[in-house]
Amino acid sequence: MGKYFDMLLEDIRVQEGLRSCMNCGVCTGVCPAAEFYNYDPRQIVNIVLTRDDDEIERLMRSDVIWYCGECMSCRPRCPRGNTPAYVIQGLRTLSQRLGLFVESEKGRQQLAIKRLIGDNILRTGYCIVPRNVVPALHPEQGAVWEWIIDHDKELYGRFTPVYGSDGAGALRKIDDESMQELHRIFEVSGGKDFYATIERHSERKAREMGYDGADDDYMMHTYTTNSEQHY
Amino acid sequence: MKRASWQEYQKDIADDKYYYARSCIRQNFFPGSERAFLDILRGDLGRDVMDDPIHTSCTGIGYHSDVVPLETIMTVVARQFALMGEAGYENFISSCITSFGIYTEILSTWEEFPETEERTREYLYKATGRELVKPRSLAHTSDIVFHFRDEIARKAKRKLVNVYTGRPLRVVEHIGCHYAKIFPKSGIGGSEFPYVLAGMIESWGGEVVDYPERRHCCGFGFRNYLVQANRGYSIANSQKKLESMSPYKPDFIVGNCPGCSMFLDRWQYAIAEMEGTTYGADGQGIPVLTYEEMAGLVLGYDPWELGMQMHQVDVEPLLDKMGVEYDPAAKYLGRDGRYIGKPERAAVNNGCQRAIYDIKL
Numbered sequence: 001m002g003k004y005f006d007m008l009l010e011d012i013r014v015q016e017g018l019r020s021c022m023n024c025g026v027c028t029g030v031c032p033a034a035e036f037y038n039y040d041p042r043q044i045v046n047i048v049l050t051r052d053d054d055e056i057e058r059l060m061r062s063d064v065i066w067y068c069g070e071c072m073s074c075r076p077r078c079p080r081g082n083t084p085a086y087v088i089q090g091l092r093t094l095s096q097r098l099g100l101f102v103e104s105e106k107g108r109q110q111l112a113i114k115r116l117i118g119d120n121i122l123r124t125g126y127c128i129v130p131r132n133v134v135p136a137l138h139p140e141q142g143a144v145w146e147w148i149i150d151h152d153k154e155l156y157g158r159f160t161p162v163y164g165s166d167g168a169g170a171l172r173k174i175d176d177e178s179m180q181e182l183h184r185i186f187e188v189s190g191g192k193d194f195y196a197t198i199e200r201h202s203e204r205k206a207r208e209m210g211y212d213g214a215d216d217d218y219m220m221h222t223y224t225t226n227s228e229q230h231y
Numbered sequence: 232m233k234r235a236s237w238q239e240y241q242k243d244i245a246d247d248k249y250y251y252a253r254s255c256i257r258q259n260f261f262p263g264s265e266r267a268f269l270d271i272l273r274g275d276l277g278r279d280v281m282d283d284p285i286h287t288s289c290t291g292i293g294y295h296s297d298v299v300p301l302e303t304i305m306t307v308v309a310r311q312f313a314l315m316g317e318a319g320y321e322n323f324i325s326s327c328i329t330s331f332g333i334y335t336e337i338l339s340t341w342e343e344f345p346e347t348e349e350r351t352r353e354y355l356y357k358a359t360g361r362e363l364v365k366p367r368s369l370a371h372t373s374d375i376v377f378h379f380r381d382e383i384a385r386k387a388k389r390k391l392v393n394v395y396t397g398r399p400l401r402v403v404e405h406i407g408c409h410y411a412k413i414f415p416k417s418g419i420g421g422s423e424f425p426y427v428l429a430g431m432i433e434s435w436g437g438e439v440v441d442y443p444e445r446r447h448c449c450g451f452g453f454r455n456y457l458v459q460a461n462r463g464y465s466i467a468n469s470q471k472k473l474e475s476m477s478p479y480k481p482d483f484i485v486g487n488c489p490g491c492s493m494f495l496d497r498w499q500y501a502i503a504e505m506e507g508t509t510y511g512a513d514g515q516g517i518p519v520l521t522y523e524e525m526a527g528l529v530l531g532y533d534p535w536e537l538g539m540q541m542h543q544v545d546v547e548p549l550l551d552k553m554g555v556e557y558d559p560a561a562k563y564l565g566r567d568g569r570y571i572g573k574p575e576r577a578a579v580n581n582g583c584q585r586a587i588y589d590i591k592l
């Protein structure tokens with residue numbers, strides 16, 4: 001009893017965001033995720049406060065912890081000074097470290113995020129670049145976005161002299177030395193290990209689910225699947 | 232008594248000599264806004280802004296979608312601060328609300344948990360040989376525009392006024408959750424009375440629209456947009472805001488955060504295509520501006536030089552109301568002034584059947 005609770009408390013966000021809860025439900029009242037999903041941040045705080053290992057493990061294996069949008073609307077509102085979102089961040093991090101995230105549909109999506117955003121950071125130095133926002137995967141970006149991507153050099157060239165090249169300005173290429181520094185930061189601070197952990201557990205789960213490992217097919221499966229069981 | 236409590240919501244904003252950190256989202260979707268910010272600060276206001284060619288992303292989108300660990304983002308942020316120090320600056324300004332929230336949160340975490348600052352210093356030194364220097368002041372770029380709003384008003388070529396009726400334009404402002412909900416004291420007006428955009432709108436002659444869902448999230452929700460299967464969350468939250476604001480007949484929306492501005496623009500497109508619903512006048516969409524675009528129009532900049540052709544919802548109806556002179560054809564020119572063709576037509580700009588705008592309150 002209390003093993004997972006102690007592990008969670010090693011995360012300073014959980015130390016900062018978890019005090020006693022008076023079950024007022026204010027966090028749930030302002031929460032955009034609670035409005036849309038079968039999700040209740042008040043309950044998350046309560047379950048963690050029980051210190052019950054089985055209950056906390058169930059959370060970390062479930063879809064529930066992945067619904068939050070990390071908007072932080074709950075933070076300034078809690079009369080007890082809790083930040084349910086910090087508790088969620090702690091649960092998500094631990095769920096990935098322990099490999100439990102692959103046991104839920106929403107949790108498995110971490111692989112897609114790691115590859116689409118995480119790897120892009122180490123490739124380009126940016127979270128996103130225009131060519132990542134591929135119109136085929138982003139129909140909601142609309143007709144103008146498609147036009148922009150079709151004429152990216154022409155359009156971005158109007159606003160930045162260094163689109164994809166060296167120098168100061170928007171969408172410049174990040175120089176090799178800075179990229180090396182970024183890579184070393186990810187190495188020494190645990191970022192690369194964390195990426196590897198996501199890949200390793202996804203590989204295991206993908207095989208269990210009948211894929212030839214965590215290949216593009218599996219990743220696209222996690223990216224597009226919605227069982228409609230979340231509302 | 233009232234005065235004293237309002238003081239709590241003010242923040243000190245440096246007057247000059249800024250180190251500028253660009254935003255992944257803003258430069259992707261609003262590259263003209265980043266350029267306009269620098270042009271306004273340097274050209275119109277005569278300020279010194281350092282545009283460093285070697286800073287990187289803050290990695291904030293990776294952090295808030297839980298693939299980048301806290302220790303890693305802290306070290307990346309420490310590198311940005313170190314670069315500021317090496318360049319001889321102390322006033323750090325960020326062009327993105329997600330980044331701004333992260334910088335604020337990390338500085339505060341270092342205060343509260345000094346061992347995390349120590350560890351970050353070690354990681355930074357080990358990885359890059361650089362030394363962490365903490366900024367003397369931290370601001371979002373909209374704080375800077377707010378700070379100079381009266382000076383901009385004095386130089387204004389146009390006001391936020393409808394030239395046909397002489398009445399103030401009605402403006403919806405969207406602050407972005409991470410501006411002041413994480414640390415209320417970090418934002419002008421705090422999380423209760425955010426005034427950063429409202430202050431600009433009032434100074435430049437417009438009227439701020441209050442509506443029920445004014446403080447609701449735009450719906451980005453990080454993983455809830457990034458993963459295709461989750462986008463229902465994102466569009467549903469934007470829709471909630473749009474439905475709520477439309478009956479108040481806003482002339483335009485202005486966003487603090489580049490992500491929010493992009494979503495409120497694009498989801499109008501998606502809703503119009505999916506359901507035939509629009510939220511602005513004449514069955515069209517509501518134009519969504521960045522505050523740099525709003526300031527740029529006030530100062531007489533050309534809308535296509537501001538990058539407003541990159542919006543999905545057409546801005547021409549607003550330009551006409553404001554009395555902006557523009558060349559309609561120049562919207563479709565590339566960098567060398569060559570015509571590059573037009574985007575496909577979209578329902579949001581063509582006039583839709585189901586318009587919430589005309590509902591009587």
Ligand code: SF4
Nearest residue numbers: 031068069071072074
């Ligand atoms: S941060 Fe998460 S739990 Fe908090 S209000 Fe936003 S969506 Fe809800």
Ligand code: SF4
Nearest residue numbers: 021022024025027078
């Ligand atoms: S707002 Fe705070 S006290 Fe109220 S239910 Fe949520 S966590 Fe508990």
